[in-house]
Amino acid sequence: MAEVYIRVAEEENEEPMEIPSEDDGTVLLSTVAAQFPGACGLRFRSPVSQCMRGVRLVEGVLHAPENGWGNVVYVVNYPKDNKRKMDEIDASSAVKMKRGDMKTSDLIVLGLPWKTTEQDLKDYFSTFGEVIMVQVKRDAKTGNSKGFGFVRFTEYEAQEKVISQRHMIDGRWCDCKLPNSKVNMIHCFYLQQGPDEPLRSRKVFVGRCTEDMTTDDLRQFFMQYGEVTDVFIPKPFRAFAFVTFADDQVAQSLCGEDLIIKVHLSSIFL
DNA sequence: GTTGAGCGTT
Numbered sequence: 001m002a003e004v005y006i007r008v009a010e011e012e013n014e015e016p017m018e019i020p021s022e023d024d025g026t027v028l029l030s031t032v033a034a035q036f037p038g039a040c041g042l043r044f045r046s047p048v049s050q051c052m053r054g055v056r057l058v059e060g061v062l063h064a065p066e067n068g069w070g071n072v073v074y075v076v077n078y079p080k081d082n083k084r085k086m087d088e089i090d091a092s093s094a095v096k097m098k099r100g101d102m103k104t105s106d107l108i109v110l111g112l113p114w115k116t117t118e119q120d121l122k123d124y125f126s127t128f129g130e131v132i133m134v135q136v137k138r139d140a141k142t143g144n145s146k147g148f149g150f151v152r153f154t155e156y157e158a159q160e161k162v163i164s165q166r167h168m169i170d171g172r173w174c175d176c177k178l179p180n181s182k183v184n185m186i187h188c189f190y191l192q193q194g195p196d197e198p199l200r201s202r203k204v205f206v207g208r209c210t211e212d213m214t215t216d217d218l219r220q221f222f223m224q225y226g227e228v229t230d231v232f233i234p235k236p237f238r239a240f241a242f243v244t245f246a247d248d249q250v251a252q253s254l255c256g257e258d259l260i261i262k263v264h265l266s267s268i269f270l
Numbered sequence: 271g272t273t274g275a276g277c278g279t280t
Contacts, residue, residue: 106278108276108277108278110274110275110276110277111274111275111276114273114274135278137277137278137279140279146276147273147274147275147276148275148276148277148278149278150277150278172274177277179277179278180276180277181277181278
C-alpha cells in the first residue's frame, strides 16, 4: 500500500488535518500524537452502521479499516478525564523515542564462567558498542566470582542488541537482561504509578452481554475509549465479558457507564 | 580448592 494521508480532527465537525501513513499503509500513533498531543487512538463514523468505530491499535500502530482509510474524517481519542496528564507523559516519551536517546541501563549478565574477569567482559561486549561499565560480582571474602555481573553501554541500540540474543562468553552461554530493579521502574513508568501504590485494574466487567457479541465486536467498540489489550468472553455463554485496556485510567473512567453495544444495553463495572 | 538459578558491599 502506498503512502496516503488520512484526515484527522479533534471533533467530527472540525477542520481536519492530513496525517501521513507509513509505507505499509499503517499510521503510527506517535504521528497522530505529534499533531494531537495526548492522543491515545482514533475513531470514525461507519458509513454503514452510522456508529462510531474504533481504529485497531496494536502497540502504537494504527491499522486501516477493512476497506482502507478512505476519505472519512478520523476523530482523535483522548484518555477520559486525563488529557493533561497524558500530555505530559506523551511529550516526555515522544521526545525520547524520536531523538533515539533513550537512556541505557545497567544490564545483568547471568551465567558467567567462574573464571571470567571484568576485562574479559569488557573485551567481549565492546564488539557491540562503547562499554562504560562492567562488573563481575564476587564473594567479599574469597574473591570468587558469583557467576554474574553487570554491563552498561553508551548507546541504547547496543543495549537492545545485547538483550536480544544469547552470548557465548569463555565457553558458556550467558543471558543479558534488564535487572529486576529496573524492570520494576519501567513498569511504574508505563503504569504511571509509584512502586508502593496498589495495582489499579485495567480490566472492566461488561455485564448484560448478548450471545451475538463476539470478542471482535467488543474490541471494535471499546477501542474508541483507548487501546484494548484483551477481550475475554466465557464459554459457554454467560452474559458477561471482560475487556482489558492498556491504560487503567480508561478502565476507571468507564466504570458505572451504560453503553449501547450492538443495539443492546450493557453495564460496565470494575 | 565444591556450584549454575539468580538480581547489584562501595
